[in-house]
Amino acid sequence: MISIVVALDLLREAAARRWFLALALALTGLLILIVTSLRLEVVDGALAATRLFGQPLYHQIQPADVALRPVFLVASQVVFWGGLCFGVLGCADFGPALLSPGRIEYLLSLPVRRWELLLGTFLGVLALALAGAVYASAGLVLVLGAKTGVWTGWPVVSSVLAAVAFGSVYAGMLAVTVWVRSAALSAATGASLVLLGLLATHRVALLEVMGRGVGRTLFAGLTAVVPPLGKLADAAGALASSAPLAPGGLVRLLAGTLAFAAALLALAAWRFERRDF
C-alpha cells in the first residue's frame, strides 16, 4: 500500500517535469496531426483511397484491417524503441532524486520500509512508461478506428510489452543508482542494457562468428541473462499487426524478462537495506 503512495507521488512529480509534459504534448500533437491531415476513404470495409496532407498515398484497394496492419506494426516499433530511449533518458533522474541528501533521510524517518520506497519508485516509473505507451497506441487505435471503422485492441496490448521491456531496463538503472547516486550513470546503464538486449536477440548468430576467448565468454554470459529486447519488440509488432505468434514463446519471453527485473530489484533492495544515508 505504501509503495502505491510512493508511486503516486512519483507520478505527481513527473507531471511537473518538462520532459514528460513535452512528451505528452508531442504525442497529443502527433495524434491531432494524424486526425487533421490523414483522410481514409473506406467503402464496404475496404480502403479505397488514402490521402495525407491532400496527397494520395495508396492506390491499391484492400480490406481496411489488412491495410492497417503495417501501420500498427510500425507504430508498435516506434512505441517500443522510442519509449525505451525516452524512458532511459527521462527516467534516469528518478532514482537519484529519491536518494538525494535531505530527501532520503526524511523519507527513511517516516514509517516506510526501505523496500517499499524502492518498489514504489519502480512501480511509479513503470506506470509512467505504461501510461505513455498506452496513450500513444490507444490514441492511434481511436483515430484510425474512427476513420476506418476497424477497431482492435492488440496495438494497446503490444504497448504493454514495451512497458514490460522498459521495466526490466529500469530495474537495472535503479539497482545501479542504489550503489552510486548518479543520473548519468543510471542513463548509461539503461542505454547499455538496451544495447545488450538488442545483441542478446542475435546472440546465437553473434556467438558463431566470435572467436574463442574472454570476450566471447563475457558476451555469452551477459547476453544469457539480459532479456532479448529485439524478440520482445518483434512480439509486440506481431501482436499489434495481428500476425501469428507462438503463445508459449511469448510467455517464456515475458517470464524471463520479469525474472530479470525481479532479480535486479532484489539485488537493489538488498543493498538499499544495508546502506547508510
Added chain:
Amino acid sequence: MSAAFAATSLHKRFRTRFGRTESVALDGVDLEVPRGEAFGLIGPNGAGKTTFIKCLLGIAHPDSGTVELLGGRPEDPRSRARVGYLPERLTLPGAWTPRAFLASVARLKALRPERSGLDGLLARVGLAEAAERRIRGFSKGMRQRLGLAAALVGAPDLLVLDEPTDGVDPLGRVEIRQLLAAELARGATLFINSHLLSETERICKRIGILSRGRLVRSGPLEALTSVQQRWRVRFAPGPPLAPEALLALGFEPAEGGAWEIAAPDAPALNRALDGARAAGALLVELERASRDLEEVLTEALAAGAA
C-alpha cells in the same frame, strides 16, 4: 517515567569507498531522554550529532550498540510512525504546494490527509497564506517552517529537530519557540540538535554535549551552567561602598557592577553577607553564579580534547 529513546554504547565509523581510511562518528554514546522532556544536543561541526540522530531513526546503522525508540526498534515502522523529524537540510518538491506536500507526508504516515488538519498545521507554522503557492518560490525560512509542519503531521510523541530555527528570522524564532512549547505542553518529547546555543538554552531543560563522537557532558541545563560554591550578589547603590572592605571579605568584582563570592556552604555565605552588611552594604540580589552555554561548551570541549 519511561524513556522516549535510549542509546546504549553506540559506535559508528565511516569508511571511504575503498575502505582505506575511516573516521569515528560515534564512540560509545550512552544517552537516555525521558518522555515529555526537551533535550538539546550541542557540539561543534563533525561532533557526530547528525550521525547520532540518523542512528536514532534507523537512517544509518550503528556498528555496535543498541537504540530503543519509543519502546521499539528504530527499524520498526510502528516506532517511526510516532516520530516527527526535521532534517538539517530538507529537500522539498519545488513544483508542489505546501498542502500537497503535507498530504503526501500524511499518506506516507498512513493517515488520512484531511484538508482542515493540513491547513491548521500550515497556520501553526505561519504559512497559511502560502498554502496555494509553489514551494520552489519559498525562502529558506519558509522551507524551514514547512519542514517543521511536516514533522508535526500526526501529532508525534517524539520530535527530532535538526537546527529547527536555521534560516528563520528573529520573530519567526519566537513563534517556533512558542510552537515547541505548546508541543511540550501536549506531552511530546523534544530532541533538538542546534548550533544556536541561545536557542537551545531557551527551549531545552536538559543538554548533552557531543565532542568527537563522545558525550562529554549531559544533564539538566541548570546543573551544567551553574558554578558550584559560587554566588553572585548585587548591593544597592547608595552609601558609597568601600570596595576594599568587600575585597577583604572575599568578594570579587563581576560584570555589571555585581560581585561574586565563593562559599562552600550556607553558613559561610551568610558570614560573608553579614560582613558586607556590617560594612554598610545593602543586599538587593543573590543568585547562584552561572555561566552561559557557550562557556560550558568551550570548557567541555577543552576537557574532551585533553
